[in-house]
Amino acid sequence: MEPQHVLELVSENPERSREIGACLGPVVRPGDLILLHGDLGAGKTTFTQGIARGMGVEDYVQSPTFTLVNEHDGTRPDGTPLRLYHLDLYRLAGEADLESFGFEQYLAPADGVAVVEWPERAATVLPEAYLLVRLAPVGADARRITIEAVPPEGVYVERLDALRERLDREE
Ligand SMILES: Nc1ncnc2c1ncn2[C@@H]1O[C@H](COP(=O)(O)OP(=O)(O)OP(=O)(O)O)[C@@H](O)[C@H]1O
Numbered sequence: 191m192e193p194q195h196v197l198e199l200v201s202e203n204p205e206r207s208r209e210i211g212a213c214l215g216p217v218v219r220p221g222d223l224i225l226l227h228g229d230l231g232a233g234k235t236t237f238t239q240g241i242a243r244g245m246g247v248e249d250y251v252q253s254p255t256f257t258l259v260n261e262h263d264g265t266r267p268d269g270t271p272l273r274l275y276h277l278d279l280y281r282l283a284g285e286a287d288l289e290s291f292g293f294e295q296y297l298a299p300a301d302g303v304a305v306v307e308w309p310e311r312a313a314t315v316l317p318e319a320y321l322l323v324r325l326a327p328v329g330a331d332a333r334r335i336t337i338e339a340v341p342p343e344g345v346y347v348e349r350l351d352a353l354r355e356r357l358d359r360e361e
Pocket residue numbers: 201202203204205206207228229230231232233234235236237253280307330331332333
């Protein structure tokens with residue numbers, strides 16, 4: 191049996207990855223941090239589109255290109271506002287860059303959640319707790335999506351439990 195703090199799923203196509211993300215959208219809370227690991231084209235942005243859908247974001251979600259962060263207005267299931275901070279650190283020149291754009295203010299936003307693609311680029315300044323989503327190709331169009339609460343106790347384990355419940359209900 192897989193441990194309680196890890197959830198492993200297989201997504202058969204991009205829309206399924208969005209659906210899984212959409213189940214996470216209503217579960218996240220202000221101040222949450224979600225890190226997305228995976229190679230180019232693994233499906234990080236696709237998964238983020240799902241999170242956005244689950245947060246009621248109406249904008250089209252794409253990776254930020256000229257900036258490192260895009261902001262989208264979403265809502266919590268109770269109707270209160272919740273912003274999605276979508277960061278993509280791929281183009282980060284070096285860790286010195288992180289300071290100039292105020293990276294740390296996005297790590298635990300009071301009014302929203304942060305979703306970070308290529309968080310490896312900021313390894314030295316990441317906090318100790320986050321939800322880690324790993325995406326890896328399985329054959330042509332499937333992806334293994336592994337979602338892990340780091341550390342294996344506390345709020346992110348609660349988020350993972352809530353996500354499991356939603357995915358079960360969906361079936
Ligand atoms: N099961 C799947 N889940 C997600 N994406 C899939 C899946 N199968 C195929 N794809 C395709 O893989 C690509 C994923 O692209 P996406 O932009 O989400 O990747 P990314 O990890 O954000 O890449 P980058 O590092 O360049 O930002 C899309 O073209 C998508 O249609």
